[in-house]
Amino acid sequence: MKSSLLFDIATLSYLVAMVLYISYLAFRNKGLGLIASLVTYFGFGLQTIALFRRWWESYQMDIGRVPLSNLYESLVFFTWSTVLIYLVVEYKYKTRAFGAFVLPVAFLALAFINVAGISPDITPLVPALKSNWLFYHVLVSFLGYAAFGVAFAISLLYLLEDTKEQGPVLNLLSAMGAIVVLASIGYYLASLGAGMKTAFWLGLGVLVLAWFIYLIVAGAKNKSQVYLFWSFCITLAIVLLLAMGMDFVYLVSFQRLAEGESLKKHLFETTFLNPSMPVVFITWAAVLALFWLVWSQGLRLKNLMKPYLPVQDQLDDVTYRMIAIGWPLLTGGIITGAVWANSAWGTYWSWDPKETWSLITWFIYAIYLHARYVRGWKGTQMAVISAVGFLAVIFTYLGVNLVLSGLHSYGGMN
Amino acid sequence: MREVALENKQGIVELIADKVWKFFSSVKLAVVLLIILAIVSIIGTVIQQNEAPERYLQEYSQATVNLFEMIGLFDMYHTWWFVLLLFLLTANLTVCTLDRFPHTWKIISAPLKPIEDEALKALPFKKEITVTGGMDKAEARAAKTLATHRYRFAESRGAGTVQLITQKGLYSRFGVYVTHVSILLIFTGALIGVFFGFKAFLNLPEGTAQKVVYLRNEPLWDKILSSLGVIESRVQWSPEAGVPYLPLDFAVQCDDFDVDYYVNAAGMPTGMPSEYHSTLSVLDLNGQKILEKRIRVNDPLTFHGITFYQSSYGTMPDVRGKAVLKIRKKNAAGQGETVVIELGKSVHVPSIDRTIKVLGFAPYGMRNPETGKVVLYRTDNDEYINPAVQLEISKGNKPVYKTEILKRDPGAPPLPEDYSISLERYGGTRYTGLQVSKDPGVWVVYTGFVLLCIGPLIAFFGSHKKLWVRIQEHKGRTVILVAGSVNKNRLGFEREFNRIVDEIAK
Numbered sequence: 001m002k003s004s005l006l007f008d009i010a011t012l013s014y015l016v017a018m019v020l021y022i023s024y025l026a027f028r029n030k031g032l033g034l035i036a037s038l039v040t041y042f043g044f045g046l047q048t049i050a051l052f053r054r055w056w057e058s059y060q061m062d063i064g065r066v067p068l069s070n071l072y073e074s075l076v077f078f079t080w081s082t083v084l085i086y087l088v089v090e091y092k093y094k095t096r097a098f099g100a101f102v103l104p105v106a107f108l109a110l111a112f113i114n115v116a117g118i119s120p121d122i123t124p125l126v127p128a129l130k131s132n133w134l135f136y137h138v139l140v141s142f143l144g145y146a147a148f149g150v151a152f153a154i155s156l157l158y159l160l161e162d163t164k165e166q167g168p169v170l171n172l173l174s175a176m177g178a179i180v181v182l183a184s185i186g187y188y189l190a191s192l193g194a195g196m197k198t199a200f201w202l203g204l205g206v207l208v209l210a211w212f213i214y215l216i217v218a219g220a221k222n223k224s225q226v227y228l229f230w231s232f233c234i235t236l237a238i239v240l241l242l243a244m245g246m247d248f249v250y251l252v253s254f255q256r257l258a259e260g261e262s263l264k265k266h267l268f269e270t271t272f273l274n275p276s277m278p279v280v281f282i283t284w285a286a287v288l289a290l291f292w293l294v295w296s297q298g299l300r301l302k303n304l305m306k307p308y309l310p311v312q313d314q315l316d317d318v319t320y321r322m323i324a325i326g327w328p329l330l331t332g333g334i335i336t337g338a339v340w341a342n343s344a345w346g347t348y349w350s351w352d353p354k355e356t357w358s359l360i361t362w363f364i365y366a367i368y369l370h371a372r373y374v375r376g377w378k379g380t381q382m383a384v385i386s387a388v389g390f391l392a393v394i395f396t397y398l399g400v401n402l403v404l405s406g407l408h409s410y411g412g413m414n
Numbered sequence: 415m416r417e418v419a420l421e422n423k424q425g426i427v428e429l430i431a432d433k434v435w436k437f438f439s440s441v442k443l444a445v446v447l448l449i450i451l452a453i454v455s456i457i458g459t460v461i462q463q464n465e466a467p468e469r470y471l472q473e474y475s476q477a478t479v480n481l482f483e484m485i486g487l488f489d490m491y492h493t494w495w496f497v498l499l500l501f502l503l504t505a506n507l508t509v510c511t512l513d514r515f516p517h518t519w520k521i522i523s524a525p526l527k528p529i530e531d532e533a534l535k536a537l538p539f540k541k542e543i544t545v546t547g548g549m550d551k552a553e554a555r556a557a558k559t560l561a562t563h564r565y566r567f568a569e570s571r572g573a574g575t576v577q578l579i580t581q582k583g584l585y586s587r588f589g590v591y592v593t594h595v596s597i598l599l600i601f602t603g604a605l606i607g608v609f610f611g612f613k614a615f616l617n618l619p620e621g622t623a624q625k626v627v628y629l630r631n632e633p634l635w636d637k638i639l640s641s642l643g644v645i646e647s648r649v650q651w652s653p654e655a656g657v658p659y660l661p662l663d664f665a666v667q668c669d670d671f672d673v674d675y676y677v678n679a680a681g682m683p684t685g686m687p688s689e690y691h692s693t694l695s696v697l698d699l700n701g702q703k704i705l706e707k708r709i710r711v712n713d714p715l716t717f718h719g720i721t722f723y724q725s726s727y728g729t730m731p732d733v734r735g736k737a738v739l740k741i742r743k744k745n746a747a748g749q750g751e752t753v754v755i756e757l758g759k760s761v762h763v764p765s766i767d768r769t770i771k772v773l774g775f776a777p778y779g780m781r782n783p784e785t786g787k788v789v790l791y792r793t794d795n796d797e798y799i800n801p802a803v804q805l806e807i808s809k810g811n812k813p814v815y816k817t818e819i820l821k822r823d824p825g826a827p828p829l830p831e832d833y834s835i836s837l838e839r840y841g842g843t844r845y846t847g848l849q850v851s852k853d854p855g856v857w858v859v860y861t862g863f864v865l866l867c868i869g870p871l872i873a874f875f876g877s878h879k880k881l882w883v884r885i886q887e888h889k890g891r892t893v894i895l896v897a898g899s900v901n902k903n904r905l906g907f908e909r910e911f912n913r914i915v916d917e918i919a920k
Contacts, residue, residue: 124676124686124688125688126686126687127687127688127689127690127710127711127712128711128712130689130711130712131712193473193475198460198461198473198474201460202457202460205456205460206453209453213449317905324870324874324875325874327870327874328867328870328871328874331866331867331870332867335863335866335867338863339860339863340712342856343712343713343714344711344712344723345723345725345849346613346714346721346723346849346850346851346853347613347851348856348859349604351458351463351491353459356455356456356458356459356491357459359455360452360455360456363448363449363451363452364452366448367445367448367449370441370444370445370448371445373590374441375441400459
């Protein structure tokens with residue numbers, strides 16, 4: 001059996017396991033939980049075999065390399081590590097409640113492979129990648145990302161549990177208003193030229209950061225804002241995935257792309273960047289509707305699952321442990337990358353976007369650790385930092401390659 | 415943490431020094447600096463750094479370019495304000511470490527004392543149990559339990575009371591210092607590199623040697639000293655090169671350069687390089703060869719602290735190439751004859767008594783497997799993927815036939831006459847692109863890296879635990895009090911604590 005088929009079956013198993021874990025919480029049925037775990041073990045086993053199988057296949061093709069060297073392989077490995085860490089947590093803490101939140105992270109990463117049209121071909125390595133450091137660098141970095149991914153999922157669960165009431169509808173309405181105003185300004189400025197577009201993204205970045213900092217500082221007192229943040233994270237994940245999925249379906253399946261053209265250049269062309277105004281309006285209306293749906297139904301979801309959810313103290317503790325594992329791994333990832341760069345180019349640090357973003361991520365988790373150790377922070381604020389940290393991880397991992405340019409082009413989509 | 419009494423007689427200097435010290439020793443400053451660094455770092459990833467000025471004008475208006483230039487946003491990570499932020503963080507780390515270490519040292523060096531009732535109240539973990547069987551048995555059980563949990567304890571005896579006192583994981587209190595010192599080491603190493611090292615490049619045509627390298631970053635120390643007039647800078651400037659260059663005390667020669675390509679199923683090169691390598695020789699200034707090494711990407715050559723990295727390659731413009739051909743008579747012994755012919759010139763080959771003229775050259779030739787015809791292509795950057803030459807073979811002055819010879823040509827038909835011609839290489843016109851760097855600080859940085867890997871592990875996964883077991887006779891019964899404290903990982907310690915209590919109570 002070819003490795004790609006095994007990977008597909010594993011993906012399917014994770015989807016089934018995800019549904020099972022959620023129904024285990026929703027229907028409070030222990031049997032479902034057990035089956036969910038078994039399906040996850042099955043998927044994980046298959047994926048492990050597939051990883052080694054792919055390694056072997058590369059030797060059959062006379063390319064002979066570790067299956068950790070392009071975007072497809074790194075996404076697969078990220079999922080594999082996430083599920084591995086999750087299974088360890090499930091075993092150690094004797095609870096299956098996290099599954100409903102961690103498995104979606106794993107499944108979304110695999111789904112991203114398909115919707116973004118990432119090629120699963122085993123491609124030969126360019127000379128710069130031919131180094132033993134490749135293996136250590138990718139291995140350590142992605143184990144770290146996976147630990148942060150698990151921390152993120154558990155933090156979101158914490159924030160959901162933390163919310164006692166939604167807060168006034170005005171909160172939601174003002175957030176929607178902000179999205180509408182900012183989006184309009186964005187489209188207007190982008191039409192004026194590239195310089196204005198950069199200025200807009202910088203401005204938007206500052207606003208979002210200001211919001212994050214406000215949540216971290218005042219989040220414990222203003223929990224309805226934190227709930228809004230929770231809804232925002234969930235909506236963002238769904239919207240990005242759906243939008244990319246639509247690009248893929250329209251551009252690839254209907255073959256609208258010229259020969260050899262990469263999907264990257266046409267990102268969001270079927271939705272946010274469509275030339276037709278009505279389509280753009282419908283897209284934004286759909287985003288707002290989804291935001292409203294998540295916001296209004298989130299608490300109902302929580303109340304449904306409540307009896308099976310672990311206590312908040314435990315969630316806080318597991319999040320900390322995941323970050324205490326992830327941060328040294330991320331450190332190791334940055335260091336192996338630096339040593340490798342020095343042996344290839346004679347510079348261990350060149351401030352290229354990928355390096356810089358990994359450092360930004362490192363700073364965010366460093367802040368988390370200092371806040372906990374020195375200032376003794378716990379709870380809501382820490383969960384917010386952990387969630388923001390993972391958004392930075394995602395940007396370091398995917399955003400830099402999709403949006404910015406630099407040395408790490410090997411991880412890119414074309 | 416630091417005990418400074420603000421007395422009235424303290425002078426204004428001490429007062430300010432104290433304020434500055436307090437400012438730099440706060441963790442709040444560290445967090446604020448990390449946030450600011452994170453935010454400004456983003457700017458440099460959104461605006462492309464160190465591009466040519468024309469590129470910026472394509473994207474931004476003249477006014478924006480001027481503004482960005484003034485703030486230094488096009489080379490943000492080297493502006494004075496960004497470097498200042500890094501220095502503030504360093505100062506903060508240093509002061510924090512110096513400020514807290516004495517306190518930690520006190521905790522580490524403090525001897526364990528028997529617990530008093532008063533101090534007991536403050537301990538987070540305590541449990542009292544009453545057991546039967548007398549004090550001796552209880553003590554033996556407690557001693558055994560502590561030993562199985564790998565605690566080495568001291569005993570303290572009073573009237574009708576015994577205490578077992580123990581602690582574990584003292585080393586974990588050093589973890590944070592190891593981590594912080596490692597970051598200071600990395601900063602120090604980076605500074606050493608900036609002051610005493612340099613970054614340069616060298617495009618070296620095959621077969622030539624150079625005694626200088628062209629600088630990207632001058633050694634800062636050299637620049638400072640020479641601008642003060644202390645020494646004369648070694649850095650020179652030549653108008654034709656347009657960049658400053660640094661003379662070396664040896665010469666580097668590129669003996670050979672070659673690119674390997676991945677081949678497809680038909681055995682033809684795909685144009686995707688699998689490896690490129692240069693054979694470099696280091697010569698002393700008299701031209702004597704000192705050493706030779708074949709370098710490739712990820713495997714550089716180091717001599718006298720200066721490292722040469724394989725980084726790129728290209729074709730020298732305006733230089734005529736030479737074809738190296740090997741001619742071998744059929745059924746003849748030996749290696750055959752090798753001739754070098756310049757493009758457009760002809761050479762007489764005695765072993766076959768023919769004159770060969772190189773009519774043309776293409777960097778990429780391919781033979782159509784069906785028709786047998788050779789198609790010649792141009793390539794990006796004139797890359798030699800599968801060099802091909804067009805030859806005219808003559809006897810005396812009379813042309814006999816024309817043919818194309820490809821470097822790699824699995825389907826080549828035999829030549830009309832009884833010898834074979836193969837293209838060894840087409841050369842003399844390529845250069846190897848070398849990155850050159852000297853960084854005496856790199857080992858300091860690497861030491862920092864190693865410590866940075868170890869420090870967090872000690873800090874996160876070790877914890878300093880203390881335990882007291884007090885055994886007392888009280889109204890004919892034996893009362894055991896177990897108390898403990900831990901500086902980290904309370905949940906884990908709580909589990910261990912409860913197990914220990916259970917085992918002693920058994």
